[in-house]
Amino acid sequence: MHILIVEDEAAIADTLIYALQSEGFTTTWLALGQAALESVRQAEPDLLILDVGLPDISGFEVCKQLRRFSEVPVIFLTARDGEIDRVVGLEIGADDYVVKPFSPREVAARVKVILKRVAPRDVSNSAAVLRYFGFELDPKRVQVHYLGQPLSLTRHEFKLLNVLLDQPERVFSREQLLDGLGIAADAGYERNIDSHIKSLRAKLRQINASHDPIQTHRGLGYSLKCGR
Known part of the structure; x- marks a missing residue:
């Protein structure tokens, strides 16, 4: 390499x-x-x-x-x-x-x-396109659309959204989201999750300013809302 x-x-x-x-x-x-x-x-x-x-x-x-x-x-x-x-x-x-x-x-x-x-992982168990309340995420092609419009996301933002979409309504702690990114929780990056979520929200608002699909649970973490 x-x-x-x-x-x-x-x-x-x-x-x-x-x-x-x-x-x-x-x-x-x-x-x-x-x-x-x-x-x-x-x-x-x-x-x-x-x-x-x-x-x-x-x-x-x-x-x-x-x-x-x-x-x-x-x-x-x-x-x-x-x-x-x-x-x-x-x-x-x-x-x-x-x-x-x-x-x-x-x-x-x-x-x-x-x-x-x-490194690319075996996606045999996670290759299905995720569709949920306006989102369409394709793990194989690393593509995501929101309300029919393409989203340009960083690698970390894409992985975060993938984790949230895979289990809607579940509240993920920052440590669990770090694990979804492949980063050890003891690396000291927990608060950096907040920055990635902030950036992801800003990109979603550019498409629909009236709706925030990412729910903040103070002291707990984040989840993806069901519905509007």
Whole structure:
């Protein structure tokens, strides 16, 4: 599998390249964000390791632009350990966040966990198209329509909606929704579920502003409403 490393410090890139190649990955190293965007457009890697502090544009901006055309998994590298930076990184579409200095072997391990999580699964038991009160979700084609109109969702938003549609009216805790995304509940991302739900609601309101099909259960979690 191919890993694209976007890091302007050669010494850091070298340690990552060595650790990843030791685990059997192929790697490409780029030092600039714009070059990374062009590279992904031409040939999408299996995962992107992205430094936040790049010399041309920030890694956050790279990720924002990337999410307009690709759902490739992203791990941020950063020298900043503030909670707000981690939250922002995850909200704009990153899959993980590693603070410098770090162990290259740990990064390689995180890469393997993410790739295992996003790998295509056996959909023999979940391939049926889900239709429910205006929704039509096709797990095989990764397509969803709401009130006859297509929804453009991130990978995480699609999986969340799939979980909710599969069992309407059931109240899912944040931990259970994280499990639906393939993220361990002890990873500390419970509150990030709220951000994904907020974004999903905003996209649904663009189609029908008068109805919110996602029900919030304070202190418990979320469910999909039955009817209007």
